[in-house]
Amino acid sequence: MKSLLNRLAAHPQIFLAIISGRGLRNVQSCLAIQGITYAGNHGLEIESGDGTRHDYELPVEIQKHYTAIVRELTEKLQRNGAWVEDKKLSLTYHYRDTPPALVEELKNAARHIIESHGFRANQAHMAVEAKPPVNWNKGEAALLILKNQFGINWTQKIKVIFAGDDTTDEDAMRLLQGSGISFRVSADPDLETYADFRLARQSVVEDLLTWINNVYTN
Numbered sequence: 001m002k003s004l005l006n007r008l009a010a011h012p013q014i015f016l017a018i019i020s021g022r023g024l025r026n027v028q029s030c031l032a033i034q035g036i037t038y039a040g041n042h043g044l045e046i047e048s049g050d051g052t053r054h055d056y057e058l059p060v061e062i063q064k065h066y067t068a069i070v071r072e073l074t075e076k077l078q079r080n081g082a083w084v085e086d087k088k089l090s091l092t093y094h095y096r097d098t099p100p101a102l103v104e105e106l107k108n109a110a111r112h113i114i115e116s117h118g119f120r121a122n123q124a125h126m127a128v129e130a131k132p133p134v135n136w137n138k139g140e141a142a143l144l145i146l147k148n149q150f151g152i153n154w155t156q157k158i159k160v161i162f163a164g165d166d167t168t169d170e171d172a173m174r175l176l177q178g179s180g181i182s183f184r185v186s187a188d189p190d191l192e193t194y195a196d197f198r199l200a201r202q203s204v205v206e207d208l209l210t211w212i213n214n215v216y217t218n
């Protein structure tokens with residue numbers, strides 16, 4: 001997948017952006033593809049290929065609540081294999097290694113702490129994410145990246161393809177409706193999604209990207 005993404009990123013007619021819930025530096029180091037645009041923390045921090053940054057400034061009051069959530073979750077719920085990933089702007093409470101019998105209780109308690117501070121608790125893969133209550137998400141980040149790269153009339157200039165496997169990706173699928181084609185990766189055939197198409201597993205994303213690469217290189 002990495003070499004495929006590198007080939008796509010190097011193609012002069014293809015613009016590649018990665019929008020993730022991970023911290024910006026984390027997602028950059030995971031992929032290590034040079035010269036592309038990355039958004040971390042669900043789009044709160046964006047860095048384009050030339051190093052230009054866009055950082056969403058969280059109001060001081062929200063920052064205080066964030067610090068309190070990290071402290072409270074760490075003190076009360078960092079146990080039984082569950083742990084808090086502090087990404088400075090948003091956090092993830094991971095319970096992948098927690099005994100199944102304890103998961104429901106810990107999850108509910110984490111959601112309660114997160115929401116009592118006005119943050120949004122979002123179900124992720126074996127984790128609960130705490131996102132600040134601001135009008136910014138992966139979808140807003142996608143629109144900003146496209147506008148910055150191609151201008152305000154970007155819809156007339158390019159074709160967008162977006163793929164994602166998480167609930168937070170739905171914001172991008174929703175906001176790109178009508179101006180791109182989106183794919184939600186999920187094995188659940190009944191899943192409600194804003195995406196145009198559902199892909200049953202991640203390997204099909206690789207097939208899709210291979211097909212795109214072939215179209216542009218042959």
Ligand SMILES: O=P(O)(O)OC[C@H]1O[C@H](O[C@H]2O[C@H](CO)[C@@H](O)[C@H](O)[C@H]2O)[C@H](O)[C@@H](O)[C@@H]1O
Nearest residue numbers: 019020021022085092096124125126127129166
């Ligand atoms: O928006 P994404 O790029 O899909 O990121 C979502 C979260 O990804 C990471 O957690 C997930 O991957 C872990 C393995 O690296 C796995 O153990 C965990 O269960 C998954 O939820 C990341 O750690 C989170 O901060 C991101 O929010």
